[in-house]
Amino acid sequence: xxxxxxxxxxxxxxxxxxxxxxxxxxxxxxxxxxxxxxxxxxxxxxxxxxxxxxxxxxxxxxxxxxxxxxxxxxxxxxxxxxxxxxxxxxxxx
Amino acid sequence: xxxxxxxxxxxxxxxxxxxxxxxxxxxxxxxxxxxxxxxxxxxxxxxxxxxxxxxxxxxxxxxxxxxxxxxxxxxxxxxxxxxxxxxxxxxxxxxxxxxxxxxxxxxxxxxxxxxxxxxxxxxxxxxxxxxxxxxxxxxxxxxxxxxxxxxxxxxxxxxxxxxxxxxxxxxxxxxxxxxxxxxxxxxxxxxxxxxxxxxxxxxxxxxxxxxxxxxxxxxxxxxxxxxxxxxxxxxxxxxxxxxxxxxxxxxxxxxxxxxxxxxxxxxxxxxxxxxxxxxxxxxxxxxxxxxxxxxxxxxxxxxxxxxxxxxxxxxxxxxxxxxxxxxxxxxxxxxxxxxxxxxxxxxxxxxxxxxxxxxxxxxxxxxxxxxxxxxxxxxxxxxxxxxxxxxxxxxxxxxxxxxxxx
Numbered sequence: 001x002x003x004x005x006x007x008x009x010x011x012x013x014x015x016x017x018x019x020x021x022x023x024x025x026x027x028x029x030x031x032x033x034x035x036x037x038x039x040x041x042x043x044x045x046x047x048x049x050x051x052x053x054x055x056x057x058x059x060x061x062x063x064x065x066x067x068x069x070x071x072x073x074x075x076x077x078x079x080x081x082x083x084x085x086x087x088x089x090x091x092x093x
Numbered sequence: 094x095x096x097x098x099x100x101x102x103x104x105x106x107x108x109x110x111x112x113x114x115x116x117x118x119x120x121x122x123x124x125x126x127x128x129x130x131x132x133x134x135x136x137x138x139x140x141x142x143x144x145x146x147x148x149x150x151x152x153x154x155x156x157x158x159x160x161x162x163x164x165x166x167x168x169x170x171x172x173x174x175x176x177x178x179x180x181x182x183x184x185x186x187x188x189x190x191x192x193x194x195x196x197x198x199x200x201x202x203x204x205x206x207x208x209x210x211x212x213x214x215x216x217x218x219x220x221x222x223x224x225x226x227x228x229x230x231x232x233x234x235x236x237x238x239x240x241x242x243x244x245x246x247x248x249x250x251x252x253x254x255x256x257x258x259x260x261x262x263x264x265x266x267x268x269x270x271x272x273x274x275x276x277x278x279x280x281x282x283x284x285x286x287x288x289x290x291x292x293x294x295x296x297x298x299x300x301x302x303x304x305x306x307x308x309x310x311x312x313x314x315x316x317x318x319x320x321x322x323x324x325x326x327x328x329x330x331x332x333x334x335x336x337x338x339x340x341x342x343x344x345x346x347x348x349x350x351x352x353x354x355x356x357x358x359x360x361x362x363x364x365x366x367x368x369x370x371x372x373x374x375x376x377x378x379x380x381x382x383x384x385x386x387x388x389x390x391x392x393x394x395x396x397x398x399x400x401x402x403x404x405x406x407x408x409x410x411x412x413x414x415x416x417x418x419x420x421x422x423x424x425x426x427x428x429x430x431x432x433x434x435x436x437x438x439x440x441x442x443x444x445x446x447x448x449x450x451x452x453x454x455x456x457x458x459x460x461x462x463x464x465x466x467x468x469x470x471x472x473x474x475x476x477x478x479x480x481x482x483x484x485x486x487x488x489x490x491x492x493x494x495x496x497x498x499x
Contacts, residue, residue, distance in 0.1 A: 064412050065328055065329065066326055066328055066413075066414060085327075086326070086327035086328055086329075086374055087328065087329060088327070088328070088329055088330070088374055089329065
């Protein structure tokens, strides 16, 4: 994992390090971030299954809500936001 | 275990139509018992959309009947102590090209002449109304009074309301026979759970109404027509209200010269865009129309065609995940009108065959049948809806195998 090319991604207002080949979820966990989204009742949620089945790790990625971060590779310059509920007020237009 | 009871009226079918009939009868202080072979809203009413629309109705009787029904929804949603998720934000038809625009302008004028709150939206207005629309949509047509609701909740709400007014409900009681006395009058309804002595029966069994009719020797020309739908995840509002494509209306106008620019699959499956936001923040997309018997399975080819058609109008849908699909069987009649009617058998009524208009017409159907049974003046003449209208042409509709019209 340490061998991949290093770059930065943005999560809410902060920048964290990511490596080529990592998923967004891996980059976040490696940086100590565990809360990826909050439910309608404001309960914290993060990675659970890690293989795209449980949909718990959804975040807003480059403006698109409900993206499974455990299935999505980190790319240089990508912008990620914590998702609140179903991100009803979010459109990527 | 077998039970024996009696009722002044037995309603067969616990969908939106049967529950509405039961509700209005109970409100008229009629001793009514509803039976269904399964659960309330377990058939077509649990596998459809929640349309209460005037925008796709033909000027004249079609319009008048639907308007009477639509007018009942605001008060019923207040009256029922149950959240039926009624919203009245209007509906929008999308216009793809000048050929459609020409027909739409004429159609809109006719509906306006019926007193409906309809208008044409130009390019600017339609994109203002739905900012995520594909750029090349040239206009729209709106009906401001159209509304949406949750059909399963409507059936449940009407059931609760009917019970409160004294009705009895027997779910999971399939009707196996209807007994006639020597004079040919209704004597009893026999279910798998017991017998109900009664003189009056309302057949509101939808796609099963044909089978119920056979039990008293009546031919009821209803054929199941399948429609498939996709359910999207909860996400941002792609559009705030009901949206459909005008192109699908063109088929209603029998203008065979006009062909939509669609794939052969869309043509074959009768696919046209129907978009419906739900109160929970999901949305539904449809639609398809196929005669496939009692098959309620979804097929990936049909779903793909539905999704493609939706993406053509709302490209943003490409990024949204679909979490479920379902198919429902709509009770199709050869002339696309429901049957709301008495019959040659004294005391036997039919309230079925609403195809895609069952939700919208549920309340007026319930009201009309209750008025017939209580011998009150009818809210509207039901001559065009009589079962006997099919009799003279029985040969023409043999097997009901009219060509599938997309």
